[in-house]
Amino acid sequence: MQRQALAGERTWQLVTSLVTEVGPRFAGTPGDAQSIAWAERALREAGFDRVWTEPVTVPRWIRGTATAEILAPHARRLEVVALGGSGSTPPGGIEAEVVEVFDVEALEALPEGALAGRIAFLSRPMEQRADWTGYGEAVPIRSRGPAVAARKGALATLIRSVAIGPDRFPHTGATRWEEGTSPAPTAALAVPDAELLHRQLAAGAPVRMRLVIENEHAGEAVSANVIGEFRGRERPGEVVLLVAHRDSWDIAPGAQDNGTGVATMIEAARLAATASRQGPRRTLRVLLTANEEFGLSGARAYAAAHAAETGSIVLATESDQGGGRAHGLLVNFAAEDAAASGELAALLAPLGVALRSGEAGGGADLSPLAPLGVPLVDLDLERARYFEVHHTINDTLERVVPADLRQATAAWATVAWWGAQRAERLRSRPPQPQ
Amino acid sequence: MQRQALAGERTWQLVTSLVTEVGPRFAGTPGDAQSIAWAERALREAGFDRVWTEPVTVPRWIRGTATAEILAPHARRLEVVALGGSGSTPPGGIEAEVVEVFDVEALEALPEGALAGRIAFLSRPMEQRADWTGYGEAVPIRSRGPAVAARKGALATLIRSVAIGPDRFPHTGATRWEEGTSPAPTAALAVPDAELLHRQLAAGAPVRMRLVIENEHAGEAVSANVIGEFRGRERPGEVVLLVAHRDSWDIAPGAQDNGTGVATMIEAARLAATASRQGPRRTLRVLLTANEEFGLSGARAYAAAHAAETGSIVLATESDQGGGRAHGLLVNFAAEDAAASGELAALLAPLGVALRSGEAGGGADLSPLAPLGVPLVDLDLERARYFEVHHTINDTLERVVPADLRQATAAWATVAWWGAQRAERLRSRPPQPQ
Numbered sequence: 001m002q003r004q005a006l007a008g009e010r011t012w013q014l015v016t017s018l019v020t021e022v023g024p025r026f027a028g029t030p031g032d033a034q035s036i037a038w039a040e041r042a043l044r045e046a047g048f049d050r051v052w053t054e055p056v057t058v059p060r061w062i063r064g065t066a067t068a069e070i071l072a073p074h075a076r077r078l079e080v081v082a083l084g085g086s087g088s089t090p091p092g093g094i095e096a097e098v099v100e101v102f103d104v105e106a107l108e109a110l111p112e113g114a115l116a117g118r119i120a121f122l123s124r125p126m127e128q129r130a131d132w133t134g135y136g137e138a139v140p141i142r143s144r145g146p147a148v149a150a151r152k153g154a155l156a157t158l159i160r161s162v163a164i165g166p167d168r169f170p171h172t173g174a175t176r177w178e179e180g181t182s183p184a185p186t187a188a189l190a191v192p193d194a195e196l197l198h199r200q201l202a203a204g205a206p207v208r209m210r211l212v213i214e215n216e217h218a219g220e221a222v223s224a225n226v227i228g229e230f231r232g233r234e235r236p237g238e239v240v241l242l243v244a245h246r247d248s249w250d251i252a253p254g255a256q257d258n259g260t261g262v263a264t265m266i267e268a269a270r271l272a273a274t275a276s277r278q279g280p281r282r283t284l285r286v287l288l289t290a291n292e293e294f295g296l297s298g299a300r301a302y303a304a305a306h307a308a309e310t311g312s313i314v315l316a317t318e319s320d321q322g323g324g325r326a327h328g329l330l331v332n333f334a335a336e337d338a339a340a341s342g343e344l345a346a347l348l349a350p351l352g353v354a355l356r357s358g359e360a361g362g363g364a365d366l367s368p369l370a371p372l373g374v375p376l377v378d379l380d381l382e383r384a385r386y387f388e389v390h391h392t393i394n395d396t397l398e399r400v401v402p403a404d405l406r407q408a409t410a411a412w413a414t415v416a417w418w419g420a421q422r423a424e425r426l427r428s429r430p431p432q433p434q
Numbered sequence: 435m436q437r438q439a440l441a442g443e444r445t446w447q448l449v450t451s452l453v454t455e456v457g458p459r460f461a462g463t464p465g466d467a468q469s470i471a472w473a474e475r476a477l478r479e480a481g482f483d484r485v486w487t488e489p490v491t492v493p494r495w496i497r498g499t500a501t502a503e504i505l506a507p508h509a510r511r512l513e514v515v516a517l518g519g520s521g522s523t524p525p526g527g528i529e530a531e532v533v534e535v536f537d538v539e540a541l542e543a544l545p546e547g548a549l550a551g552r553i554a555f556l557s558r559p560m561e562q563r564a565d566w567t568g569y570g571e572a573v574p575i576r577s578r579g580p581a582v583a584a585r586k587g588a589l590a591t592l593i594r595s596v597a598i599g600p601d602r603f604p605h606t607g608a609t610r611w612e613e614g615t616s617p618a619p620t621a622a623l624a625v626p627d628a629e630l631l632h633r634q635l636a637a638g639a640p641v642r643m644r645l646v647i648e649n650e651h652a653g654e655a656v657s658a659n660v661i662g663e664f665r666g667r668e669r670p671g672e673v674v675l676l677v678a679h680r681d682s683w684d685i686a687p688g689a690q691d692n693g694t695g696v697a698t699m700i701e702a703a704r705l706a707a708t709a710s711r712q713g714p715r716r717t718l719r720v721l722l723t724a725n726e727e728f729g730l731s732g733a734r735a736y737a738a739a740h741a742a743e744t745g746s747i748v749l750a751t752e753s754d755q756g757g758g759r760a761h762g763l764l765v766n767f768a769a770e771d772a773a774a775s776g777e778l779a780a781l782l783a784p785l786g787v788a789l790r791s792g793e794a795g796g797g798a799d800l801s802p803l804a805p806l807g808v809p810l811v812d813l814d815l816e817r818a819r820y821f822e823v824h825h826t827i828n829d830t831l832e833r834v835v836p837a838d839l840r841q842a843t844a845a846w847a848t849v850a851w852w853g854a855q856r857a858e859r860l861r862s863r864p865p866q867p868q
Contacts, residue, residue: 016633019630020508020630020633020634020637021508022508023508023510074454074455074456074457076457079827166830166832166833167601167828168603168826168827168828168830168832169602191832192687192828192830192831192832195830195831195832196453196454196830196831199450199454200454203454253626392602393513393602394601394602394626396600396602396626396629396630397626397629397630398600398602398625398626398629399600
């Protein structure tokens with residue numbers, strides 16, 4: 001099965017088809033609807049026994065204009081993209097002085113009203129690290145910074161893109177507002193534009209900027225989770241759950257975020273289901289969720305709709321890290337199954353995947369299920385260049401490396417096969433208080 | 435002097451100042467005028483004995499809108515940028531079927547009228563090579579392709595960007611029209627968008643596209659060459675000419691094309707002039723030209739205005755290859771001075787620069803002077819990643835490597851010093867028929 005995956009072209013063909021025929025597929029858009037139809041067709045063509053959709057209500061946010069221009073001391077147009085959930089400037093835009101603040105902690109330390117009448121500029125760079133901590137440490141300037149800046153009086157907030165590399169793509173992503181507040185205008189600057197703004201501010205003269213940001217919060221829309229199953233021949237009620245989000249940001253073709261995840265999970269399940277003539281012992285279920293990017297709508301709807309059967313999930317795993325090679329394995333099994341990690345690691349070793357210390361957490365779309373005690377397997381992917389393209393227009397097929405995709409497919413097929421075939425089912429863990 | 439250059443920050447400071455305080459500086463724009471003032475100030479502050487400007491008439495082309503959208507079979511917005519000199523679509527834009535043609539040779543082979551009512555798509559990729567031949571072979575789809583496609587009846591032309599790498603930046607550049615024709619609408623697609631269009635076409639169904647391209651040919655404007663001299667103490671009438679173009683494309687901050695060239699030539703001349711307390715034996719002249727990008731206006735004006743003194747140029751060299759390290763030396767000296775290349779190579783060897791076979795040609799801005807017999811020195815720079823950013827919004831300071839810039843400055847300072855100090859002047863070559 002691993003050999004078949006390492007020689008196979010199906011994952012690549014699936015992601016190629018998705019980005020060529022659908023492209024951007026943000027929650028509630030026509031592309032979202034097209035990608036539901038695409039996913040149903042892809043699952044059927046891959047031979048899944050049963051394919052269905054479950055409706056999901058998603059927030060509808062519609063991107064409009066976003067322009068930013070330094071007026072003084074040195075006029076310049078900047079490359080910006082509104083953050084998901086951004087509000088709008090008043091008609092005609094705003095002109096104001098820019099105040100640089102490093103991060104959310106520095107923002108919180110400002111006196112109330114300190115940013116009144118100003119544009120806040122959050123400039124904390126993201127560090128490149130081998131794990132997710134670089135992203136985790138930088139992302140609060142995007143997710144929470146604009147809300148805190150608004151509380152301190154800012155008219156609008158610009159952030160340095162949560163990104164690595166020097167390329168001039170602004171990176172979007174979701175921002176959250178505090179209870180009872182209305183969304184303020186907020187956008188991300190491309191890294192070189194954040195550096196330029198920083199240099200102009202560092203020279204000491206006041207920097208004035210003109211901002212026009214227009215978006216619409218347009219209520220809700222209906223989207224769907226798309227689900228496919230290979231039914232288990234012996235224990236159909238025990239489910240190995242393979243999760244990937246089907247949506248992308250509106251500006252992004254979403255090849256790596258998360259076309260590769262969608263394609264890998266479909267093909268991994270197919271390989272695991274067809275590895276023996278009899279079919280899988282347990283059920284293999286692929287869940288392609290709606291709207292991960294702008295609020296985890298599909299993951300939450302799935303957890304709510306399937307709450308009664310959480311105990312039937314014997315293993316859950318998610319792909320949402322781009323199209324890199326798998327190199328690490330983390331698990332979160334019940335104490336009685338501690339030894340099982342060694343079994344799985346031995347199967348993955350030929351692919352260059354090694355057991356890591358620490359606990360699997362699932363991805364964002366597993367966050368509603370994880371606390372319920374579902375056994376989790378994480379595959380850690382190589383992602384040295386992922387945050388160059390993440391949430392940008394540059395997240396295209398041309399940045400995906402076919403050989404890496406084949407290796408990750410082989411690794412997930414191995415995880416799926418192991419979970420489905422193992423003599424004993426993995427036990428649930430004790431649920432955690434939420 | 436080399437040691438001083440390798441430890442110096444002045445080249446970096448100059449390019450930082452230019453891109454921070456001026457930015458894009460396309461011929462005839464306000465940025466062009468600002469960069470004239472910037473260059474005069476930079477030359478004065480570097481201690482040049484004499485700084486002056488010479489007026490240059492430049493064509494004025496004003497970029498407007500450019501949007502491209504696949505309508506069928508799979509709707510998509512594409513990333514495009516109009517080519518310099520592009521005309522406009524009729525009001526409201528055009529909708530038409532797209533025909534893919536590989537290159538200019540394939541275009542020429544089509545019967546007359548073969549493209550009537552269609553949009554031509556020239557799809558030849560650029561190959562990455564260690565020398566310029568990859569660019570030289572691909573660039574005709576940009577410089578000549580749109581004119582030939584128009585002659586074959588095309589309503590408009592899209593080209594694959596003349597670029598390497600997978601990043602989603604469309605690359606602009608000049609296109610030329612045939613005598614007596616009016617400019618047609620023409621734009622470059624980012625590489626991933628060209629690949630997407632190719633994939634849709636390869637699937638066999640007709641691809642329809644909507645194009646809106648609006649630009650203005652607005653007559654002429656006045657710009658300037660900016661010139662600075664360190665006057666020779668013994669032979670002031672013998673001139674070492676260091677050339678770099680001051681302009682950039684309108685969409686590009688022009689850090690590498692050609693901020694690094696401008697900064698390197700200013701600092702190389704300063705280092706060469708101040709290497710000995712007495713100053714240079716011959717005159718060191720830095721020529722920062724107007725409008726290289728859209729017609730070599732400054733280079734032509736200089737050659738015409740200084741035609742009578744061409745014989746006084748003892749060495750000419752140009753920097754217009756980005757901000758990479760110098761690794762190769764080419765010369766084009768009179769036969770009697772053949773041995774001089776060895777002298778210069780020995781001085782450059784400690785920097786890792788080696789003499790190459792072949793003849794120096796100067797850069798584009800030396801093309802009007804080269805046939806007149808001026809002795810030329812080319813430094814070949816490492817440019818593995820240059821054509822990722824060339825003529826794009828991504829040509830920013832963040833892509834420049836300070837250590838590389840210091841090494842190239844040391845190399846050009848060496849060339850300048852050698853040309854100015856050598857006991858015998860380099861002789862002119864026989865003029866070539868033009």
